[in-house]
Amino acid sequence: MSMNERYEPQSIEPRWQKRWTEAGTFAAGRHPDAEERYVLEMFPYPSGAMHMGHARVYTIGDALARYLRMRGYDVLHPIGFDALGLPAENAAIKDGKHPAVRTRENIVSFREEMKSLGYSFDWEREIVTSDPEYYRWNQWFFLKMLEKGIAYRREGKANWCTGCLTVIANEQVLEDDGERTCERCSSAVVEKSIPEWAFRITAYADSLLAGLGQLTAWPDRVTTMQRNWIGRSEGAEVDFLVAGTAEKIKVFTTRLDTIFGSTYAVLAPEHPLVSKITRPERLAEVRAFTERMRTTEAAARTGEGAPKEGVSTGAEAVNPFSGERIPVWIANFVLAEYGTGAVMSVPAHDQRDFDFARKYGLPIRVVVQPEAGDRLPPGDRLESAVTADGILVDSGPYSGLASAEARRKMGADAKAKGFGGATARWHLRDWGFSRQRYWGTPIPIIYCDEHGAVPVPYDLLPVKLPEQAIITGTGEPPLAKVPEFVNTTCPKCRKPARRETETMDTFVDSAWYYARYLSPRDEKQPFDPVLAKRWLPIDVYVGGPEHAVMHLLYFRFWNRVMKELGLVPVEEPCQRLVTQGIVNGADGRKMSKRWGNVVAPGPMVKRYGADTVRLFMLFAAPPEKDIDWSDEQVDGMHRFLSRVWRIFHAREETFRADPTALARVEGPFLELRRRTHRAIKKVTEGLQDDLKFNTGIAALMELLNELYALEPKTDSERAATREALLALAMLLSPFAPHVAEELWHEVNASAARDLLLADQPWPSFDPSLVAADTVTIAVQVNGKLRGEVKAAAEAGEAEVRGLAEAEDKVRAHMAGKTLRKVVFVPRRLINFVVG
């Protein structure tokens, strides 16, 4: 049988895709006794067709999954669709196509494109989150969390997106220069008083923070962002008695050491004490102020540029450390929802307090002096607040202490005396997850006049989304307009009742989908905990860094809840995270219709073949870097694969060479063997440690170049060539699996008819061939390269020195100078230090 001379991916790729599917090559659980690996890429939201970003994530994950399978692991590499969500609904408002229909169509096209790219997914495990059999478990989790008090109904100010016409979570609000916009649709986000459902993620703040410490195989960038987002700040709470009353103002401060410098206290306008403690003569002004604040946007009120404004309540608070009476104000910049909604103001040591004090003529008192340098002038002559730690002054018994020490001591004393103590606060807020939209998971609650909010009993799940959708985008929950959905009976009293018409945030779907893959058709439980014990946590998770503080925080939270429910064995859902860079257009700008620089994977696969597209994704740069699409580079990848194809054709006569002849190989073909084994080492390391696919592929190119340079004439030379070809095919298979499979079968024609390369063990290298026996050693004089000498790899200093000193150039540069030192690095270099 003679090979086709031309590389025609279109004719070979579908054939192997079919063979892999028929053989069940990618089914997880094929090797129950083998060690397991779970490789996961973030599942796509199927809006429209697949784009290059998708092609990149799945190619990265797939290369890894294919490699691990060949390494003998039982690999779980599943895929599904994050099908519920706003874009499908917004599109429906535009053109009237039902989200379910649109989503189904998009999934079909995604599935086809993914298959045409040859991804080794275990398609039997595919999940679609809009399937009631999936989202019923969202509801199930919700009920469990309701029982445990993790899910709750709250009343208060929520973020309302004026574009999506729904409440969105804190994490989904983008803030830029005081402008608050929606991360999905970029519309303005305003505050709206609305009751909503929330998850008590703040109860896990400490655990989520502590867990970051174990995530050593996550990019620092992501753990840092999560750390900032969770935003733990250490401090203390202290009670200030309101003079002449029994009321206490509890303040939170991170600078307890400055408390003797506190010259006034400030409450948030919404603080419950405001109405109680305001003096009658101040009432009118305070009410006017509170009312104005109530109707002002948070951004306008507390944004960076907003001027500091406040009014005095006329009341006085008593500093529990000094007994001093200080005035109590209310001001716009104090937030009711952070800390205790009240602060002690220390204008000398806090810039915000300083500005406020200056504006309203409040006293400024220095109580911390710098440890070194000039002493600060009295407060009234300070030009700005001095916020650094230092040594306490005018602070009663604490004077003379360093700030850190003072904080410890004062915190302990406050606790001992019962008026406070050390504590911590978080930036993280609870996760408000109810959405006033249609295309989401219905929240399984029934409102009864008699029994209030009643959870839907477990055996009545799922509460299905009605097919009939009245999607108008007017902000009222669409489900409220579907009487057949709304009207029901109370599970307790059987009297007429109404269903909750809000749906869940789609981040709920993605918070636990990785576990559903374990037993995707399970009808009794969200997934099988026994399987979770085997497969979780995820070994490698690949996805975009834009999810650093949304999905990736939520799923860490959810996994903790699942652990408490006894469903998963570990707290952290994922060992290692790979955040891949963006695929930009050829012009370096983000791909966008606006720039006309969009390139879609589908047409590229048709034109070049999947293997070329995959190779481009992997060769352009390491996974975490952004890359620009480049037609020239893609041509280059295609040229490489064509060259690979042709060298197999040109060396057909070596396919039946006798491997035992390898022992006799010498000269350039021994060098070829060395390169073969070095390539195995290089590619393996690239897949194993750093995911440096690009350098691995470069090693294959070098091997290929060497094959072109050598024409085998003897049996032993043919054997060495065959060895190189075989290695080339195998090493190429995680990256360009189709062409690799085809060529591997060519070399192994008879033996491998019923086998698949995707199932073969990964090649190993011979260490004795990896190490060179002669090496080129750099010769330096005073650290500058002056020549090089060839020597045996094991040559010692004396031998190399002799060779080096014989070099004319080296002699010229050392002439007339005294040799002071010789640095010898075996196999690498020798450096003569002269002077």
Added chain:
RNA sequence: GGCCCUCUGGCGAAACGGUAAACGCGCUCGACUCAAAAUCGAGUGGGGCAACCCCCCGUCCCGGUUCGAGUCCGGGGAGGGCCACCA
């Protein structure tokens, strides 16, 4: 304002503290061809020089550690990200 990341040929990128620029793209030249494409081969950081002998310069800038720094340390610049009146 705080925290973090990045900076290397014309371009994408390589480089355990040890010969900077592997590999690919682009470009130049040659072979094949009537010609072109494709393919194969050679060259390709800058400067000096008759010389592809050799010399000098070269990884954003300045300084340091070291026999030796793209890599480590200190300071600065530019670009990017996250957080931010958070007490």
